[in-house]
Amino acid sequence: xxxxxxxxxxxxxxxxxxxxxxxxxxxxxxxxxxxxxxxxxxxxxxxxxxxxxxxxxxxxxxxxxxxxxxxxxxxxxxxxxxxxxxxxxxxxxxxxxxxxxxxxxxxxxxxxxxxxxxxxxxxxxxxxxxxxxxxxxxxxxxxxxxxxxxxxxxxxxxxxxxxxxxxxxxxxxxxxxxxxxxxxxxxxxxxxxxxxxxxxxxxxxxxxxxxxxxxxxxxxxxxxxxxxxxxxxxxxxxxxxxxxxxxxxxxxxxxxxxxxxxxxxxxxxxxxxxxxxxxxxxxxxxxxxxxxxxxxxxxxxxxxxxxxxxxxxxxxxxxxxxxxxxxxxxxxxxxxxxxxxxxxxxxxxxxxxxxxxxxxxxxxxxxxxxxxxxxxxxxxxxxxxxxxxxxxxxxxxxxxxxxxxxxxxxxxxxxxxxxxxxxxxxxxxxxxxxxxxxxxxxxxxxxxxxxxxxxxxxxxxxxxxxxxxxxxxxxxxxxxxxxxxxxxxxxxxxxxxxxxxxxxxxxxxxxxxxxxxxxxxxxxxxxxxxxxxxxxxxxxxxxxxxxxxxxxxxxxxxxxxxxxxxxxxxxxxxxxxxxxxxxxxxxxxxxxxxxxxxxxxxxxxxxxxxxxxxxxxxxxxxxxxxxxxxxxxxxxxxxxxxx
Numbered sequence: 001x002x003x004x005x006x007x008x009x010x011x012x013x014x015x016x017x018x019x020x021x022x023x024x025x026x027x028x029x030x031x032x033x034x035x036x037x038x039x040x041x042x043x044x045x046x047x048x049x050x051x052x053x054x055x056x057x058x059x060x061x062x063x064x065x066x067x068x069x070x071x072x073x074x075x076x077x078x079x080x081x082x083x084x085x086x087x088x089x090x091x092x093x094x095x096x097x098x099x100x101x102x103x104x105x106x107x108x109x110x111x112x113x114x115x116x117x118x119x120x121x122x123x124x125x126x127x128x129x130x131x132x133x134x135x136x137x138x139x140x141x142x143x144x145x146x147x148x149x150x151x152x153x154x155x156x157x158x159x160x161x162x163x164x165x166x167x168x169x170x171x172x173x174x175x176x177x178x179x180x181x182x183x184x185x186x187x188x189x190x191x192x193x194x195x196x197x198x199x200x201x202x203x204x205x206x207x208x209x210x211x212x213x214x215x216x217x218x219x220x221x222x223x224x225x226x227x228x229x230x231x232x233x234x235x236x237x238x239x240x241x242x243x244x245x246x247x248x249x250x251x252x253x254x255x256x257x258x259x260x261x262x263x264x265x266x267x268x269x270x271x272x273x274x275x276x277x278x279x280x281x282x283x284x285x286x287x288x289x290x291x292x293x294x295x296x297x298x299x300x301x302x303x304x305x306x307x308x309x310x311x312x313x314x315x316x317x318x319x320x321x322x323x324x325x326x327x328x329x330x331x332x333x334x335x336x337x338x339x340x341x342x343x344x345x346x347x348x349x350x351x352x353x354x355x356x357x358x359x360x361x362x363x364x365x366x367x368x369x370x371x372x373x374x375x376x377x378x379x380x381x382x383x384x385x386x387x388x389x390x391x392x393x394x395x396x397x398x399x400x401x402x403x404x405x406x407x408x409x410x411x412x413x414x415x416x417x418x419x420x421x422x423x424x425x426x427x428x429x430x431x432x433x434x435x436x437x438x439x440x441x442x443x444x445x446x447x448x449x450x451x452x453x454x455x456x457x458x459x460x461x462x463x464x465x466x467x468x469x470x471x472x473x474x475x476x477x478x479x480x481x482x483x484x485x486x487x488x489x490x491x492x493x494x495x496x497x498x499x500x501x502x503x504x505x506x507x508x509x510x511x512x513x514x515x516x517x518x519x520x521x522x523x524x525x526x527x528x529x530x531x532x533x534x535x536x537x538x539x540x541x542x543x544x545x546x547x548x549x550x551x552x553x554x555x556x557x558x559x560x561x562x563x564x565x566x567x568x569x570x571x572x573x574x575x576x577x578x579x580x581x582x583x584x585x586x587x588x589x590x591x592x593x594x595x596x597x598x599x600x601x602x603x604x605x606x607x608x609x610x611x612x613x614x615x616x617x618x619x620x621x622x623x624x625x626x627x628x629x630x631x632x633x634x635x636x637x638x639x640x641x642x643x
Contacts, residue, residue: 030540030593032585035613039596040585043613045629052639053632055447059440060624060631062386064360064379065090065099067341067353069114074349077376078102078111078120079363085624089122089137095365095376102141108622112157115164115186116345121147121157128618129586130154130542134169136186147184148191152176154544158203161210162345168194168203176543194231200548205251212256214239220551221431222247222468228256240275247465250275254300254321262291268464272305274323283323284316290462297343297350302326302368304340304350308462310394311408311435313337315352329366329373332356336437355437357391390446392436397455397489399482406463407455407486408436412446415494421642422451422496424486424522426514428505430471430552433462441631448635450500450642453490457482457510473554474562483514487521498642502634504528504620505590512568512579512598519574524641526634528582529590529619532598533570534563542588569598573605578641580610582630584617610637 028034068079077092081099089111090099103109103122110132113121118139123132133149134157148155150173158168158181165186170179174196181195181203195201195215204226205214211232217225223245228237240261241248247270249262258276266280270290273280284291287307294305303318303326315338317326331338334356341351341363348369355361360379367374392408399405414420423445427434434454445452456463458479459471471479483501491499501514501522508530515525531537538549538556550556554563564570583595595611602609612633614626621627 028536028540028593028597030536030591030597031588032592034591034593035585035596040613040615043599043611044615045612045633048629048632049636052448052635053628056444056628056631056635058383059444060628062360062379062381062384062440064438065363065377067339067351067361067363068377069111069342070344070349070351070365071114071118072116072344072346072348074344074365074367077351077363077365078114079377080110082624083380086622089120091141092376095374096378100141102137103144106623113160113167115160116162117164119164119186121160121167123155123157125618127586127616128584128620128622130588130618132156134184147189154179159206159210162208168206170202172544177546179544195229197236200544204249207252207256214250214252214259216250218548219245221548222465223551224248226250249294251294251296252300253296260294260296260303262294264290264465268466270465272303272318283318288464290464292462293340295340295343296320297347298345299347301347302343302350304343306339308433310406311433311456311462313339313435315340329364329371331364331373337361337435357436357438358386358389360386360438384440386438389438389443392442392454394436397486397493399458399479399485403458405455405457405482405486407453407490408434409451409453410442410446411451411494412449414449415451419495419497420449420451421638422453422490422494422499423638423642424490424499424501425452425454426457426483426501426503426507426510427454427460428503428507429461430459430506431461431468432506433460444631444635445638448639450638451490451494451496453486455482455486457486472552474559476553476566477562480513480517480566483510484518484521487514487518498523500524500526500638500642502526502528503530505530508581508590509568512581513566513571515577515579516568516571516575519571519576522577524578524638526580526582526637528630529584529587530581530594531568531590532594533567535560535567536597537590537594538563540591540593545589569601572598572601572607575602575607575609578608578610578637580612580634580637582612582614582634584614584619584621586616586618589619 063083066080068077070077079090080087081090087108089103092099107126109124112123120137122135125132134147134155136145153173155171160167167184170181172179174180183192200218202216204216213229215227215229225241226239246265251260253260261273261275264270272284274283290308292306292308303320307314317328319326335354337355339353343350350366352364353361363377365374390410392410396404442452501511503511508527511525511527512530581595585592599611621630
């Protein structure tokens with residue numbers, strides 16, 4: 001959609017109402033600077049089981065390129081690919097052609113736009129700190145030119161102009177909790193500020209005049225206000241959502257006076273509407289599933305949208321302005337997910353991502369003119385026959401109040417007639433969702449003889465507004481028992497001799513809570529980058545997130561008692577089963593001190609807790625060697641305590 005980044009992942013992953021959080025006695029400065037070199041060395045991962053690691057590394061060698069950017073003429077595809085061990089940018093000159101590597105090094109590098117002239121705009125994050133800069137590379141490769149990079153500042157691209165002579169970007173360089181929006185002139189290298197309002201704002205769409213914008217104020221994880229903004233007039237005009245505290249996404253439809261709106265305001269499920277003259281007219285069916293995302297092409301003639309059907313992704317299209325069903329390409333019937341990628345500026349080509357349970361996601365290009373669908377990429381699966389990968393099955397377990405909780409489960413053939421230990425994995429978010437699909441990660445556990453289950457507890461996305469909001473703030477006290485219920489049910493269902501729990505981010509928090517508050521339910525746990533204390537977490541998370549997570553977890557003043565009760569560290573005295581904590585030192589979301597304080601308190605109480613720190617990682621491991629070590633030590637841990 002005009003090479004526009006709609007509500008960047010920065011904001012989507014961390015939103016809440018605009019409440020001011022000040023430092024208090026709970027603030028301890030739990031970031032990377034709080035850990036000494038001696039502590040980092042003490043808790044560094046050591047002596048992995050090389051036999052297990054060799055198998056893990058084979059899984060990591062399975063590489064699938066991203067969907068990528070196709071040039072206007074349809075002759076070149078630029079993709080992100082982690083085949084070297086970290087994500088870098090590659091180029092293909094023909095379908096299924098030989099990929100040429102354009103960027104290198106150990107730090108994650110992402111392609112964020114390609115200008116009409118073929119220049120590449122890139123984002124690079126150093127050491128997992130999540131403070132990326134913006135760089136330029138010529139179309140034939142060469143050295144990176146730094147356009148904008150400042151220490152402890154996040155820079156995010158918003159839009160590249162039609163002529164490729166300038167782009168919009170945002171950065172929190174003036175205030176860590178506020179994003180100022182700038183114009184970067186690629187001819188003069190001049191940076192001009194054009195929008196700076198208090199609060200968190202993102203550019204959601206840019207009209208063809210490149211001066212009229214939809215700017216979005218983020219109030220919560222599901223609350224957005226949308227305004228028209230003219231760069232010359234510097235005037236904000238409300239479009240929708242102002243004062244409603246409701247979930248809206250917005251884009252221009254056919255002019256600056258009518259819009260495509262995605263919202264669940266009028267029902268339990270998210271739906272698309274044509275908004276004109278203050279009236280929302282539905283343009284997608286009244287499904288009992290969420291419309292998850294949508295995009296428009298440059299000419300505003302095609303509207304593509306994805307629907308989340310019980311965790312599976314279905315792709316649909318509408319013609320604009322009639323909003324009649326658009327004839328879509330015929331895709332493989334066994335695809336579990338179909339995603340819409342970018343449509344070229346001339347509206348001729350659209351990139352589609354197609355994923356199967358036993359084959360990595362592949363990029364297809366659909367030519368709307370010739371109606372031809374062409375596969376462009378091929379994954380690498382060295383020494384592994386992915387045809388034998390186990391397909392996830394959708395099941396349900398009952399919560400204490402009778403609510404049916406969905407979960408996906410993979411049962412290896414070796415466990416079909418034999419009782420095997422179960423590992424329960426809780427997703428991050430908490431607004432995330434565990435989904436079926438291709439996963440070498442899961443196969444590591446299946447190969448070792450574990451049944452692998454992934455619940456979508458209340459608070460997960462993909463099941464409607466009521467389900468998503470059921471754990472907000474103190475309401476989490478009413479549904480947090482879904483974690484305990486999963487362990488009790490799955491252990492009984494599969495006659496498991498033992499059961500383990502694991503997860504990352506909110507899943508790491510869920511693991512810590514499972515092992516403390518619900519001690520005895522699980523026999524071992526591995527918590528990766530999880531919050532141990534919700535109060536200190538809210539005080540110490542990155543400045544842009546600190547005022548944003550409150551609508552999800554609760555107000556540190558008003559909801560203090562609930563936050564304490566919901567903090568794993570409150571219940572650490574109940575911990576009685578083996579626990580491993582994994583943490584990146586540079587994590588800006590869940591600071592390393594969350595893990596350190598839990599470990600120190602456990603040591604004071606003589607409670608055995610293992611800690612593993614990665615000095616060059618942030619919110620999860622991104623480098624290949626660290627991923628291999630992380631997974632190997634996790635498998636070692638579960639093999640030791642669940643078998």
